[in-house]
Amino acid sequence: MADDDVTLVVRDVRPWGGPPSDVGVVGDRVAWVRPTAVRPAPLLDRAEVLDGRGLLALPGLVNTHAHADKSWWGLPWQSYGGEGGTQGRIAHERARRDELGIPSAPVAERVLREYLRTGTTRVRTHVDVDLGLELRGIEAVREAAAALDGAVELTVVAFPQDGVLRRPGVLELLDRAAAEGAEHVGGLDPALIDRDPVGQLDGLFRIAADRGCGLDIHLHEPGDLGAFEIELILDRVERDGIAPGKVNVAHGFAVVDVDPARRRDLLDRMGALGVTMTTVAPVRMRQLPLAELDAAGVRLGFGTDGIRDLWSPYGDGDLLGIAWQYARAGGVVRDEDLRRVVELATRDGAAFVTDEPHDLVPGARADLVLLDAENPMDALVRRVPRAAVVAGGRVVDLDALAARPWE
Structure with a gap:
C-alpha cells in the first residue's frame, strides 16, 4: 500500500515492548510497521496522527467467554438475591430479567462499550436462547454491535442457559x-442440568454436523463426572471428524480435579483433536494449568463471564484484569510465562473469534492498545490503564465511553 493511501499513523510506540516504531493504517488494516522516523514523510500529512509518546503497544484484547446480553451495567444497583448454585441463579434470572429489560440492544451496547473502553476489540459472547426469549437476545446483541460500527468484532454462541x-x-x-x-451453539452441564449427558451432547453435535457451526459447552461439573463428559465430547469430535478449533470446553473444572495421569491423557487427546478451552479465572479455585495445556497443544482463551448481572454483582469487563487474576491465582511469575498470559489475552486469543491474524503486523486488522508500561509483563502485573485504543483502524474516544456504571 502506498503512503498516500494511509489514513492513520500511530507514531512512536513500542510494539510488544520493542524498539520505537510507527504503525501505518489504511482503512481498518495495518499497512506497515516501521522504525519511528525523526520527521514524518510529507505524504503522510493527510493522515490522522496519534502520538504514542513511546507507550507500549499491544494488539487489542480478546474476550473469549462473555455474556454481553444480560448485564445490568448502566442500571441502578441491583441487590444480590435468589438462591445460590446454578439452578438457583437460573431461576432468579428468569424471575427478574423482564423488569430490567434484559436482554435489549441498549443493555448489550453499554456492555460492549465498556469492553471497548478497556481495550477489548474482539468478543465471543454467549447469548441466552430459551422458550421465553427465543432468539431475541441474539438480535439485541447483533444490533448493539452494529451501533458501534464495527469497533468490536463479535461472534455469537447460542446458549441454552436453562437447559x-x-x-x-x-x-x-x-x-x-x-x-x-x-x-x-452452546451446551451446559449435561448431567447436572439435563441429567442426560449422552442425549444433550448427541443433540448438540447433530446440529453442528447439520449446520457446520461450532460448539462451546459450559462444563462446571467437577472430578470424574466432568472428565467423563469431556471424554464423551472427544468421542463425538473424533467420530464426526470435526475440524480443529470448532469445539470448545468452557470452564472445564474437572481438568484440575483429576489426577495428573488422567489430566495428561485428557489434554493430549484434546490437543490432538483440536478441542480448545476457555476460562474466566475463577477466584478461590485452582487455575487451568497453562504449561500443561501448551505442552499438549490445547489452545486457551480468557473471558470475563458475566459482569454486574443477576448471577453476581462483580465484574467490570476488563479482560486484562481477568488475565491478571489468572496469573496471580496460578502463581505465574517468570517473564516468559507472564508474557505468555498477555499473548493469550491478545494475539492468540483471537482464534476464538476470527480466522485472520491478530497482531501488530501488516495485513492484520488495526486493533491496538497503548499502555504506559515498560513491557507486556509490567502491563499485566500492574493492570495498567489504557492510554489509547484503536479499533478497526479508528481511534476510540475513551472519554466518551467513560460513563458511570449506573448511567
Whole structure:
C-alpha cells in the first residue's frame, strides 16, 4: 500500500515492548510497521496522527467467554438475591430479567462499550436462547454491535442457559439459531442440568454436523463426572471428524480435579483433536494449568463471564484484569510465562473469534492498545490503564465511553 493511501499513523510506540516504531493504517488494516522516523514523510500529512509518546503497544484484547446480553451495567444497583448454585441463579434470572429489560440492544451496547473502553476489540459472547426469549437476545446483541460500527468484532454462541433437553423445544431453537447465522451453539452441564449427558451432547453435535457451526459447552461439573463428559465430547469430535478449533470446553473444572495421569491423557487427546478451552479465572479455585495445556497443544482463551448481572454483582469487563487474576491465582511469575498470559489475552486469543491474524503486523486488522508500561509483563502485573485504543483502524474516544456504571 502506498503512503498516500494511509489514513492513520500511530507514531512512536513500542510494539510488544520493542524498539520505537510507527504503525501505518489504511482503512481498518495495518499497512506497515516501521522504525519511528525523526520527521514524518510529507505524504503522510493527510493522515490522522496519534502520538504514542513511546507507550507500549499491544494488539487489542480478546474476550473469549462473555455474556454481553444480560448485564445490568448502566442500571441502578441491583441487590444480590435468589438462591445460590446454578439452578438457583437460573431461576432468579428468569424471575427478574423482564423488569430490567434484559436482554435489549441498549443493555448489550453499554456492555460492549465498556469492553471497548478497556481495550477489548474482539468478543465471543454467549447469548441466552430459551422458550421465553427465543432468539431475541441474539438480535439485541447483533444490533448493539452494529451501533458501534464495527469497533468490536463479535461472534455469537447460542446458549441454552436453562437447559437443552429438560425444556422441550430448546434443541429446535438452537438449531434455528445456527441456521440463522449463530457461529456456535452452546451446551451446559449435561448431567447436572439435563441429567442426560449422552442425549444433550448427541443433540448438540447433530446440529453442528447439520449446520457446520461450532460448539462451546459450559462444563462446571467437577472430578470424574466432568472428565467423563469431556471424554464423551472427544468421542463425538473424533467420530464426526470435526475440524480443529470448532469445539470448545468452557470452564472445564474437572481438568484440575483429576489426577495428573488422567489430566495428561485428557489434554493430549484434546490437543490432538483440536478441542480448545476457555476460562474466566475463577477466584478461590485452582487455575487451568497453562504449561500443561501448551505442552499438549490445547489452545486457551480468557473471558470475563458475566459482569454486574443477576448471577453476581462483580465484574467490570476488563479482560486484562481477568488475565491478571489468572496469573496471580496460578502463581505465574517468570517473564516468559507472564508474557505468555498477555499473548493469550491478545494475539492468540483471537482464534476464538476470527480466522485472520491478530497482531501488530501488516495485513492484520488495526486493533491496538497503548499502555504506559515498560513491557507486556509490567502491563499485566500492574493492570495498567489504557492510554489509547484503536479499533478497526479508528481511534476510540475513551472519554466518551467513560460513563458511570449506573448511567
